[in-house]
Amino acid sequence: MPKAAPSDVRRKLDRLRALQMSSPARQAEFATELIATERNAEVLLAAGEVLVTHPDGRAHEPLAAAYSYFAADGKKRDPGGMVRAGMMRALRLVAVPGDVALFERAIETYEPSPMDPGAPAVLRAAGVAALQAIDPVLACYHAVRLLGKTGTTARMTGEPALTAVRVLYASGEDRAIYLYALTAPDPAPEVLAECLRSLEALPPPMLVEVCERFSAAGDDVVLIGLCDLFVAAGAPGPMAAFLKHLESVEVYGYLAAAVVASRKMELLQALIGTIPFEFDRRKLALLADALEYAPPDPATTAAIAAARTRAIIANQSRDKGEEEGRDR
Numbered sequence: 001m002p003k004a005a006p007s008d009v010r011r012k013l014d015r016l017r018a019l020q021m022s023s024p025a026r027q028a029e030f031a032t033e034l035i036a037t038e039r040n041a042e043v044l045l046a047a048g049e050v051l052v053t054h055p056d057g058r059a060h061e062p063l064a065a066a067y068s069y070f071a072a073d074g075k076k077r078d079p080g081g082m083v084r085a086g087m088m089r090a091l092r093l094v095a096v097p098g099d100v101a102l103f104e105r106a107i108e109t110y111e112p113s114p115m116d117p118g119a120p121a122v123l124r125a126a127g128v129a130a131l132q133a134i135d136p137v138l139a140c141y142h143a144v145r146l147l148g149k150t151g152t153t154a155r156m157t158g159e160p161a162l163t164a165v166r167v168l169y170a171s172g173e174d175r176a177i178y179l180y181a182l183t184a185p186d187p188a189p190e191v192l193a194e195c196l197r198s199l200e201a202l203p204p205p206m207l208v209e210v211c212e213r214f215s216a217a218g219d220d221v222v223l224i225g226l227c228d229l230f231v232a233a234g235a236p237g238p239m240a241a242f243l244k245h246l247e248s249v250e251v252y253g254y255l256a257a258a259v260v261a262s263r264k265m266e267l268l269q270a271l272i273g274t275i276p277f278e279f280d281r282r283k284l285a286l287l288a289d290a291l292e293y294a295p296p297d298p299a300t301t302a303a304i305a306a307a308r309t310r311a312i313i314a315n316q317s318r319d320k321g322e323e324e325g326r327d328r
Helices: 006-022 024-037 041-053 057-071 082-092 097-107 121-134 136-148 161-170 174-183 189-197 204-214 220-233 236-245 249-262 265-273 281-291 298-327
Strands: none
Touching (some): 006 024, 024 057, 041 057, 057 082, 082 097, 082 121, 097 121, 121 136, 136 174, 161 174, 161 189, 174 204, 189 204, 204 220, 220 236, 220 249, 236 249, 236 265, 249 265, 249 281, 265 298
């Protein structure tokens, strides 16, 4: 297929964007037309994004045809799988039972390169997400298999393992997620974090064990996943124990804000209960700021005052220590 001139590509992209404001329905129609007639990667990706926002059943056959064109010589026509993944994301929203084989081929596509031995991870992720839309049970089997192939997960994105975890969670298959979290060798931080935030239904003893095991994780991404688990599961005891040893100020601020936003009083009380044991002025200031958004309550008002007072004292102690150090 002849290569499109840059000016032609720009004209089509500009028109696609212009239709967004004037007529979303016409934009989807034009996107479908582009999918059917274009093979320029930039144009196809832009058109695919439109069809994700505005699904159109008429785009099904053009999307499948565009996917097949690039899949016929994937390494050459679509290195990395970005175009095929874009078509797959749009196909997911207009999928029919006959698409199962197409989605399975996407999940099973491996085109390793010297730079990326697990390529195209983004395509396998899009494939398993698309399969979930029409056959959730089969998608779960594929998701488990993707998790088992640990050496083919992209370290930078965590795909396709990240999407596999989400597919399993959406189907209530948290036991598979639990097994992966406990046994996967060196999982990507994003994947492990997604596993943790998916385990709120664990029986209490196992929930406590997971919280204790991963509280010492050295990666903030994993710790934020654990914070999400505390909030989703309503686990004040493990959360309070976690806070006593937490070093990351950023993670502390995230958890404080998440607890207040959850409106779960048992968590809020546990968070307030850690104030007497906190000596970091930055954490205390973040806690006080977060509590300002909690439901009005005398205990909360008192906690805000206590946190701000301790923050001031901690700041004064730090300044005094620095001054004495300079005098020496």
